[in-house]
Amino acid sequence: MAKMVESKTIVGLEVGTSKVVAVVGEVLPDGVVNVMGFGSSPSKGIDKGNITDLAAVVNSIQRAIENAESVADCQIVSVTLAITGEHIHSINESGFVPIASGEVTQDEIDSAMHTASSVKLPEGLNLLHVIPQEFAVDKQQNIKSPLGLQGVRLKAQAHLIGCHQSWLNNLQKAVESCGLKVDQVVFSGLASTYSVLTEDEKDLGVCMIDFGGGSMDIMVYTNGALRYSKVVPYGGNDITDYVAQSLTTSRTEAESIKIKYGSAVNPSEEFAEHFAKKKVEVAGLGGTSPRTFTKKQIMEVTSKCYGDLLRVVQHELVNLRNELTAKGIKNDLIAGVVLTGGGAQMEDIAKCATEIFESHVRVGNPLNINGLTDYVNKPQYATVLGLLQYSYHNEEENTPLLTQIANGEGTWGKILGKVKKIANKVRSEF
Numbered sequence: 001m002a003k004m005v006e007s008k009t010i011v012g013l014e015v016g017t018s019k020v021v022a023v024v025g026e027v028l029p030d031g032v033v034n035v036m037g038f039g040s041s042p043s044k045g046i047d048k049g050n051i052t053d054l055a056a057v058v059n060s061i062q063r064a065i066e067n068a069e070s071v072a073d074c075q076i077v078s079v080t081l082a083i084t085g086e087h088i089h090s091i092n093e094s095g096f097v098p099i100a101s102g103e104v105t106q107d108e109i110d111s112a113m114h115t116a117s118s119v120k121l122p123e124g125l126n127l128l129h130v131i132p133q134e135f136a137v138d139k140q141q142n143i144k145s146p147l148g149l150q151g152v153r154l155k156a157q158a159h160l161i162g163c164h165q166s167w168l169n170n171l172q173k174a175v176e177s178c179g180l181k182v183d184q185v186v187f188s189g190l191a192s193t194y195s196v197l198t199e200d201e202k203d204l205g206v207c208m209i210d211f212g213g214g215s216m217d218i219m220v221y222t223n224g225a226l227r228y229s230k231v232v233p234y235g236g237n238d239i240t241d242y243v244a245q246s247l248t249t250s251r252t253e254a255e256s257i258k259i260k261y262g263s264a265v266n267p268s269e270e271f272a273e274h275f276a277k278k279k280v281e282v283a284g285l286g287g288t289s290p291r292t293f294t295k296k297q298i299m300e301v302t303s304k305c306y307g308d309l310l311r312v313v314q315h316e317l318v319n320l321r322n323e324l325t326a327k328g329i330k331n332d333l334i335a336g337v338v339l340t341g342g343g344a345q346m347e348d349i350a351k352c353a354t355e356i357f358e359s360h361v362r363v364g365n366p367l368n369i370n371g372l373t374d375y376v377n378k379p380q381y382a383t384v385l386g387l388l389q390y391s392y393h394n395e396e397e398n399t400p401l402l403t404q405i406a407n408g409e410g411t412w413g414k415i416l417g418k419v420k421k422i423a424n425k426v427r428s429e430f
Contacts, residue, residue, distance in 0.1 A: 009036070011068070012387030013061070013079040013180075014188065015171065017214030017237060018342065019043050020060045021384045022068040023376060024076065025369075027392040033385060035371035037072020039064040048214035048233050049085020049167060057174045065178060071372070078181035080387045083128075083171055084188040084217060086233040087164035092133070093119045095156045104137060104146045104154055112156035125162040128187055133157040133225035142223070159226045161187050186390050188383045189217030189229055192340055194393065195386030196364030196379075197221070201335035207357075208364065209313055210382060211343025213237045218313055220320060223330045228320050232312055236343045239305040246301045247293060253283045261295050262302035264352035272296060306346060310356045317357075336360030342380035 008027040014020065024037030041063035045056030069076055095115025097108050117130040135143040137151035146154060163185075172182050192210045193202075202221040210217040213236045220228040243262070244254035257280065267275045275296035283290050317333075324331035336359040339349060344363045353361040365377055366385040376385060 008392065009074075010388045010391045011076050011079045012082070012191075012384040012391075013064075013175065014082040014384040014387070015046055015057065015061060015174070016043055016084075016212055016383075017047055017049075017235070018212070019380075020057075020064040021381065022061075022064045022076070022079070023381070023384045023388065024068050024072040024074060025371070025385070025388045027388060031389070031392060032368045032370060033388045033392075035369055035373060035376055035385075037068040037070075037074065038372055038375040039067030039069070039071065041067065048235075049083065049087070049171075049231075051167075051170045051174060054170070054174055054177075058177045061174060061178050061180075065180070076180065078183045079175065080184045080186060080391050081171065081175060081182050082188040082191055082383050082387055083163055083168060083185055084212070084215060084231055085164075085167055086215065086231050087125075087167050088161065088187060088189075088229070088231045089122060089125050089163075090159060090161045090229040091119070092157065092159055092227065093117070095158070097154050097156075099137070099151050099154050102150055102152075104149050104151070106147060108154055109135070109146060109156070112154050113158060116156050116158040117160060119160065121160075121162045124164050124166065126165045126168070127160060128163045128168075128185065129159075129161040129190060131159040131161070131190075131226050133159055133227070134223075144224070157225075159229070161190065161229055163187070184391060184394075186387055187217075187229065188212075189219045189231070190226075191384075191386035191390050192217065192364075192382040193219050193221075193226075193386065194389035195366045195382045196338055196340045198367070199224070201338065204334035205330070205332045206335040206338060207313070207317060207333055208338045208340065209310075209344075209353075211235060211309075211339060211341040211349075213342060216309065216313065216341075216343075218316060220317070220333070222324065222332065227324060227329070227331075228316075230316065232309075232316075234309055234312070239302060239309075239343075242305050243298075243301055247282050247298075248285060248291070249282050250285060257282060257298060258302055258346075261298045263299040263347045264303055264306035264349040265299075265355075266303045267296055267299055275299060302346070303352065306343075306349060306352050307356065310353055314356055333359060336362070338362055338364040340364035340379040340382040344379040 012023045020041050020043050022039045025033040025035050041060050044060050045053030093116045095112045097112045135146040136155040137149045203224045205222040208219045215235045216232040218230045240255045243258050244251050276294050278295040280293050281290050321331045337357050350361045
């Protein structure tokens with residue numbers, strides 16, 4: 001008889017523009033994720049979060065899931081799913097409630113959060129996340145936990161993240177077509193923050209940029225609260241396209257050239273002559289003869305692209321800083337910028353970002369993991385590992401996600417219902 005093991009085992013699934021990744025992990029009591037299984041496959045039929053070929057996406061998901069099941073020796077029955085795309089919309093809102101007894105209760109905190117989340121979103125958007133920022137009791141500001149404080153009126157400030165319902169429906173349909181249940185849907189940028197940012201960085205002020213193949217997720221924290229989230233619909237694939245155009249070659253060849261010879265910064269005068277002598281043969285299109293370029297020429301192309309994309313983020317940060325200043329909210333990014341995602345592995349990307357943002361920059365690898373770390377301890381797996389961390393930190397929303405296989409047989413685990421608090425219900429019911 002198969003042995004069923006129930007634990008805090010979670011399956012994260014990211015359906016990205018470049019790859020589909022599934023990770024099976026057991027969350028330990030100290031919050032460290034023990035990676036038990038990993039599966040990946042090239043992504044087909046999806047671009048910047050938008051499904052363009054449902055059958056192709058389903059096939060990519062199936063391959064990644066099967067690979068993860070094989071490594072983890074388990075049957076995956078449901079997943080925590082990442083979603084991204086330019087349809088993601090976020091705003092900061094506040095909600096007010098009277099303090100009936102003169103002392104703040106949990107019900108009043110939940111009610112204030114619900115009021116903050118009741119704003120009407122643009123047509124077609126549904127609420128995905130309601131994230132508390134801070135509270136105020138009368139004239140007492142910047143309160144992290146108002147429970148038990150005395151006053152007349154409670155104000156809750158929240159960051160709301162919405163997604164377009166049709167994009168979500170199509171993504172869920174692709175996953176469910178693989179025989180999987182979707183337990184939670186998490187904005188990929190938010191998931192990545194759970195994986196690569198520390199609480200100290202969030203308190204000091206930090207901007208995280210998740211540099212993916214189809215887009216960049218931008219997340220900004222100040223004073224421990226999420227102030228800003230946005231998806232910029234440009235990423236590594238756009239740089240590949242520019243390289244292909246500049247060198248008159250195929251996308252496949254351009255991607256290889258970008259990775260092998262590209263850089264996020266121009267060569268310094270000291271090394272310019274050296275790189276100018278290094279020749280790179282690039283295959284032509286349609287059977288035409290290959291052409292020869294120098295590594296210096298290739299670096300000039302790629303560095304322009306990375307610089308342009310990071311300046312887009314810089315422009316967003318300038319606007320945000322002005323907005324927060326007008327509201328009297330602390331906006332210093334003392335901890336600087338954290339780069340993660342596949343694009344964060346480009347040579348000299350941190351140096352490029354340091355010059356543009358004029359602040360401390362680090363490349364963010366996933367934190368608090370053990371087990372099969374050789375597979376996933378890289379920036380491009382920040383989102384999928386963050387899904388596991390998100391589920392752990394929001395465990396009241398979780399259900400058992402898989403059953404371990406023993407004696408070669410798969411068994412469906414018993415799905416245990418859990419009572420949710422009002423605030424968590426608001427976060428997940430849309």
